[in-house]
Amino acid sequence: MRHRFLAGAALVLMAGSAQAQKLEGAGAVYDPLTLTLEGPQMDERTGDNPFSDVRLDVVFSQGSQQWIIPGYFAGCKDAADSSCTGGKLWQVHFLPSVAGDYQWQVRFRAGKDVVFEEYGGKTLPGNGAKGNFTVGEAQNDPVRARGILRYTGDRYYRYSGDNSIFFKLGPDAPENLLAYDGFDATPNFKSLRKNWAPHLSDYNAKEAKSYLWAKGKKGQAMLGMFRYVADQNLNSVSMLLWNTGGDDRNVFPHLLTVEPSEYEQMKPAEQWTKGTIKDRFDLSKLAQWQRALSYADKLGLHLHFKLQETENDRFMDGGETGRTRKLYLREMVARFGHYLALSWNLGEENVQKSGDVVHMSHYIDALDAYDRPIVLHSYPHQKERYLPYLGNGSALNGLSLQGSNDDFADVRPDIADWAAMSKQAGRPWVMSYDEPGSAQGGAGVDAAYPATKLPSERKTIIDPEHFMREVVWNSLTAGGNGIEAYYGYETGCTDLNCQDHRTRAEMWREGVLALSFFRTYVGEKAASMAPYDWLTANGDDYVFADPGRTYVIMPGKDEISLKLAGENGRFDVDWFDRGLGGALQKGSLASVEMSQASTSAKAAVSIGSPPAGGSGKWVALVRRAADEEIMVEAESFIAQRNDSVRRWYRVDANSGATPTPDPDDKHLNHASGGAYLELLPDTRTTHDDKLVREENFTEDAGSMAVLSYDVDFPAAGRYYVWTRIHATGTEDNGIHVGLNGEWPINGRRIQYCPGNNQWFWDSRQRTEGQHCGVPGGIWLDVPSAGKHRVEFAMREDGVEFDAFFLTRSAVPPSWVASLNAKAAPPKKAKEH
Numbered sequence: 001m002r003h004r005f006l007a008g009a010a011l012v013l014m015a016g017s018a019q020a021q022k023l024e025g026a027g028a029v030y031d032p033l034t035l036t037l038e039g040p041q042m043d044e045r046t047g048d049n050p051f052s053d054v055r056l057d058v059v060f061s062q063g064s065q066q067w068i069i070p071g072y073f074a075g076c077k078d079a080a081d082s083s084c085t086g087g088k089l090w091q092v093h094f095l096p097s098v099a100g101d102y103q104w105q106v107r108f109r110a111g112k113d114v115v116f117e118e119y120g121g122k123t124l125p126g127n128g129a130k131g132n133f134t135v136g137e138a139q140n141d142p143v144r145a146r147g148i149l150r151y152t153g154d155r156y157y158r159y160s161g162d163n164s165i166f167f168k169l170g171p172d173a174p175e176n177l178l179a180y181d182g183f184d185a186t187p188n189f190k191s192l193r194k195n196w197a198p199h200l201s202d203y204n205a206k207e208a209k210s211y212l213w214a215k216g217k218k219g220q221a222m223l224g225m226f227r228y229v230a231d232q233n234l235n236s237v238s239m240l241l242w243n244t245g246g247d248d249r250n251v252f253p254h255l256l257t258v259e260p261s262e263y264e265q266m267k268p269a270e271q272w273t274k275g276t277i278k279d280r281f282d283l284s285k286l287a288q289w290q291r292a293l294s295y296a297d298k299l300g301l302h303l304h305f306k307l308q309e310t311e312n313d314r315f316m317d318g319g320e321t322g323r324t325r326k327l328y329l330r331e332m333v334a335r336f337g338h339y340l341a342l343s344w345n346l347g348e349e350n351v352q353k354s355g356d357v358v359h360m361s362h363y364i365d366a367l368d369a370y371d372r373p374i375v376l377h378s379y380p381h382q383k384e385r386y387l388p389y390l391g392n393g394s395a396l397n398g399l400s401l402q403g404s405n406d407d408f409a410d411v412r413p414d415i416a417d418w419a420a421m422s423k424q425a426g427r428p429w430v431m432s433y434d435e436p437g438s439a440q441g442g443a444g445v446d447a448a449y450p451a452t453k454l455p456s457e458r459k460t461i462i463d464p465e466h467f468m469r470e471v472v473w474n475s476l477t478a479g480g481n482g483i484e485a486y487y488g489y490e491t492g493c494t495d496l497n498c499q500d501h502r503t504r505a506e507m508w509r510e511g512v513l514a515l516s517f518f519r520t521y522v523g524e525k526a527a528s529m530a531p532y533d534w535l536t537a538n539g540d541d542y543v544f545a546d547p548g549r550t551y552v553i554m555p556g557k558d559e560i561s562l563k564l565a566g567e568n569g570r571f572d573v574d575w576f577d578r579g580l581g582g583a584l585q586k587g588s589l590a591s592v593e594m595s596q597a598s599t600s601a602k603a604a605v606s607i608g609s610p611p612a613g614g615s616g617k618w619v620a621l622v623r624r625a626a627d628e629e630i631m632v633e634a635e636s637f638i639a640q641r642n643d644s645v646r647r648w649y650r651v652d653a654n655s656g657a658t659p660t661p662d663p664d665d666k667h668l669n670h671a672s673g674g675a676y677l678e679l680l681p682d683t684r685t686t687h688d689d690k691l692v693r694e695e696n697f698t699e700d701a702g703s704m705a706v707l708s709y710d711v712d713f714p715a716a717g718r719y720y721v722w723t724r725i726h727a728t729g730t731e732d733n734g735i736h737v738g739l740n741g742e743w744p745i746n747g748r749r750i751q752y753c754p755g756n757n758q759w760f761w762d763s764r765q766r767t768e769g770q771h772c773g774v775p776g777g778i779w780l781d782v783p784s785a786g787k788h789r790v791e792f793a794m795r796e797d798g799v800e801f802d803a804f805f806l807t808r809s810a811v812p813p814s815w816v817a818s819l820n821a822k823a824a825p826p827k828k829a830k831e832h
Helices: 197-202 205-211 220-231 260-265 268-273 283-298 323-336 354-367 383-389 411-424 464-477 501-528 815-823
Strands: 021-024 033-043 054-062 065-070 072-075 086-094 100-110 130-135 168-171 236-240 254-256 276-281 302-306 342-345 374-377 398-402 430-435 482-485 542-546 550-554 561-563 569-577 591-594 604-606 618-624 629-633 639-641 647-652 675-680 706-713 717-726 734-739 759-762 779-782 786-794 800-807
Touching: 021 130, 033 054, 033 072, 033 100, 054 086, 065 086, 065 323, 072 283, 072 323, 168 501, 197 220, 205 220, 205 283, 220 283, 220 501, 236 482, 268 276, 276 323, 283 302, 283 323, 302 323, 323 354, 342 398, 354 374, 354 383, 374 430, 383 411, 398 411, 411 430, 411 464, 430 464, 464 482, 464 501, 464 542, 464 550, 482 501, 501 542, 501 550, 501 815, 591 604, 629 706, 717 734, 734 779, 759 815, 786 800
Parallel strands: 168 236, 168 482, 236 302, 302 342, 342 374, 374 398, 398 430, 430 482
Antiparallel strands: 021 033, 033 086, 054 065, 054 100, 072 086, 100 130, 254 276, 542 550, 550 618, 561 604, 569 591, 569 618, 629 800, 639 706, 647 675, 675 800, 706 786, 717 759, 717 779, 717 800, 734 786
């Protein structure tokens, strides 16, 4: 292990050449690439400061998109192997997210503290260097094809490649994961440094050899640990990047001023004030961290980076985002910001001032080019600290929640309450329960794990079934994106001393079944679901639902009676064995039927009992029969009649001229299938335009411009009709709907008032008392199963018609609000 000591020097104008730029890794989308540049010869410890006095940014562009990526001082090309302390190489890592031709251009400058100034200092040789490369479409690696984990504005993080929701499960411990004896200059305070020996047998040399360091001599056990986590189908690991003065004190990216053994003896604050060089970083240690974390990234693991903890979150700049903190954050983003799935956690059990948290969140958000998860963690009884950050109060987009007791009673209300508050504030947060339970408990060691192998005495035992129900399934059915399991201080293998994730092997086995269930059977529907525990008669059921469509029910002690008030139609009932997994199974009832006569507010129906046998641990999945919801594109009509005065015309990217007058431009943006129908000519768009009955307006449903669709209905009953219209004026927003040549009163006068000048889903009927329409007033009573003719007819000319949707549910589809919001025109910037 090498030791480094501080030596000061005055700033000197840097000389040197940056004649070479080398680009490596350009391939398919989401393949990371590295641009290496030659710059001035510098040292991590002596002379001018390469971390503060040189600024490297590279601007990558593709079409109209642009990414500004911070670079860092790498020193030499093999720092992880040679433990070099300096050199003349700088690097930038970039993740291309779209295929096509890219350009890059270097911004490279030097001067005192130039890293904090976007355009300060003097240019270095190589500034302005540019080049190009091409990124291909095909991505054969399924991990990389998934894309970058991003915040997209809803309550789940998603992968950019396939838009899939990230449901999370993994260890939250040990927090000192990087306190590893294979890394340079890593102390051993309280003998908490790790060797990860229990996972040496998990090392896969064929796959991981290139990620070792010290010329292949170090890293096997740590890489084996990551391999074990991935082999259990877990998808997340958590770690502190800086814990100087904290619980462990052995993890930091900075250079030491003293021997590690002397650092270990210092008081917490002195470790920072006297034992650390606050503005210089350890090149080889960081390069070694990169090797290890790059392997975790290759395996598809989400990296939960905790930037600080409560004991030291005011060490840097007194808690503010000043010179020291900015240097640290920039170095972390530059070094690690190119991994596919990561979260920036601003602090564990954070106690900074709210304004300081806000500034820190915005600073890291500006550095990171990929809309990453940015979260915060607080003490369990100090969650009111989150209030100032709601809405646009910060760049936070999620919470890393902590519990207080091993009954886990706070899990559900924490997730549900903060999800609701953040949504109400206009910026939904993603909820992850990352430290469930008490400081002593949390996730207990498996009963079968030998006590003789534990690093400390097991004083607290947590019922594994209680943890599985009240933490894993509870968090997912409350609307959280998952959990990380905390190892309490009395479990025998703890948040600081644990080196063997097999201590929770049984918990991992059952936990991944929960993730499998949500990925397979819930998936995208989760974005439209929320906790609705009151929809069953039992007080101990957990219900996660999109009412009228999908219900996931974690049953309590009694048989489930599900309240389906206002619903009619058939609901399929399936059961999932959460202890053994496997396919969905049928219980005593394959389905339940709700009729129009049973839709009172108190209506409830038993869904029967789960199958016999299995593990005896069941989750119910109740779904509206798949064939009872019908979506039809407007342009797929089979016939058009009564069209001599007004006619429906298809509009798409290739459509030609249409009859005039037609005052509208094409509205293909957000149109389903890239096409729609428009009723032309359009001679009346506003109330001031002349109304000519039976020409530009008709109340005689079915008399003008009738579109016919043959629809195969699965069952008789009432079907509510939703239409997607683009209304550009007050007189371009009404049509009629009928069935089998009949035009019932409940299908007449479909009216659009909200959502003008955009594509908008709605179901409203105009009445004498409500000219903008009564919500839910449009339906068709279908007399029998089988094929029937659904027809739409003109009420006003100029209507633009994209699609219609038929459903047995009287409850508005939950996706309606989301699609309407996405199609809304951009808001105008506020004037100042």
